[in-house]
Amino acid sequence: MKKILMKGNEAIAEAAVTSECRFYAGYPITPQNEIPEYMSEHLSEVGGVFIQAESEIAAINMVYGASAAGVRAMTSSSSPGISLKQEGISFLAGAQLPAVIVNIQRGGPGLGNISGSQSDYFQTVKGGGHGDYRLLVYAPYNLQEMWDLTMLAFDKADEYRNPVMLLGDGILGQMMEPFYPTPYVRPKLPEKTWALNGCAGRTPNVIKSLYMGDGELEQSNYQLKAKYDKMKKNDVLYDETDTTDAELIVVAFGSAARIAFSAVKQMQKEGLKVGLFRPITLFPFPEVRLKELAEAGRCRFLTIELNNGQMVEDVRLAVNGKTAVEFYGRPGGAIMNAEEIYEVIKKLL
Numbered sequence: 001m002k003k004i005l006m007k008g009n010e011a012i013a014e015a016a017v018t019s020e021c022r023f024y025a026g027y028p029i030t031p032q033n034e035i036p037e038y039m040s041e042h043l044s045e046v047g048g049v050f051i052q053a054e055s056e057i058a059a060i061n062m063v064y065g066a067s068a069a070g071v072r073a074m075t076s077s078s079s080p081g082i083s084l085k086q087e088g089i090s091f092l093a094g095a096q097l098p099a100v101i102v103n104i105q106r107g108g109p110g111l112g113n114i115s116g117s118q119s120d121y122f123q124t125v126k127g128g129g130h131g132d133y134r135l136l137v138y139a140p141y142n143l144q145e146m147w148d149l150t151m152l153a154f155d156k157a158d159e160y161r162n163p164v165m166l167l168g169d170g171i172l173g174q175m176m177e178p179f180y181p182t183p184y185v186r187p188k189l190p191e192k193t194w195a196l197n198g199c200a201g202r203t204p205n206v207i208k209s210l211y212m213g214d215g216e217l218e219q220s221n222y223q224l225k226a227k228y229d230k231m232k233k234n235d236v237l238y239d240e241t242d243t244t245d246a247e248l249i250v251v252a253f254g255s256a257a258r259i260a261f262s263a264v265k266q267m268q269k270e271g272l273k274v275g276l277f278r279p280i281t282l283f284p285f286p287e288v289r290l291k292e293l294a295e296a297g298r299c300r301f302l303t304i305e306l307n308n309g310q311m312v313e314d315v316r317l318a319v320n321g322k323t324a325v326e327f328y329g330r331p332g333g334a335i336m337n338a339e340e341i342y343e344v345i346k347k348l349l
Contacts (some may be wrong), residue, residue, distance in 0.1 A: 003178035005045040010033035024072040024295040025062035030114040031170035032104035045102030056081045060088030066167040067097040070195030076102035080099035090129030094209030098157035102166045104173035107333025115333030121310035136164045137282040139253040171255040225239035238279035246275035260304045262338035287318035294322040305329040
């Protein structure tokens, strides 16, 4: 298999088409516009439907309708656009409908700027909409993972009947690098017997998130929790480099992890025991493994993020006071470099 060269946003879009996504609705916003542009050109070639909606709110509700009909559906946006979709995302989760949502983050709060950022961690991982719900959240590190995790996102959405978010950023979305376009092999998934696709010969299906009967909503929430607990058991993904005997472990995801990796490698060349831990799923968060690392040695942790400190809270919860957890970040779309992180690590050591 030969590598190909694409933009990150285009890699996500092509992976979605290859993964049998057949409905896309979205609304333009920088820095993710290559996704709807690509989908508008290529989705019709495989018999799919592309709609540029009149708003982000309309787009997420169109995804709700397409998913309810049993179609693999997707939307994408960037930070403030994702904020507008939150009510619909909560509806999708409450109705147990699969969908893939891509967030190519930009600087905030407010309209902010169009530079890459990681300021949407709380919104994404903690549930930005109303009610007790969670998303399965993937944080790609390079274009290979943007391709692979997009494919996985559609499968997991169908497996769990739950929305899945791919959390990228403006750096990954706009950058170009070679990757292997691995073929899509659809796993055995549950048949969509719940879909609203015509009821000739069967009892009509009902899809809803409104439960008014005594105790109904409580029971629905317990069902959702059981699903999220299953994700925690079976779907945690992470990558670690030289953490076994490290005196300091850097924890970072996405673009921040790419930058931190260069700093860590430089420290190792100088004989310093520094490792890198990279969460790939932000929910479920790899808290068990972080706890093990904290208990196994006397290392400290340094969390690196392109924000003012969000994932660091989950790292501290996982470590649970067993060792120190430091933080270094750059908010508002500011991009750190490897030299900055190198100096931060050097001071800590």
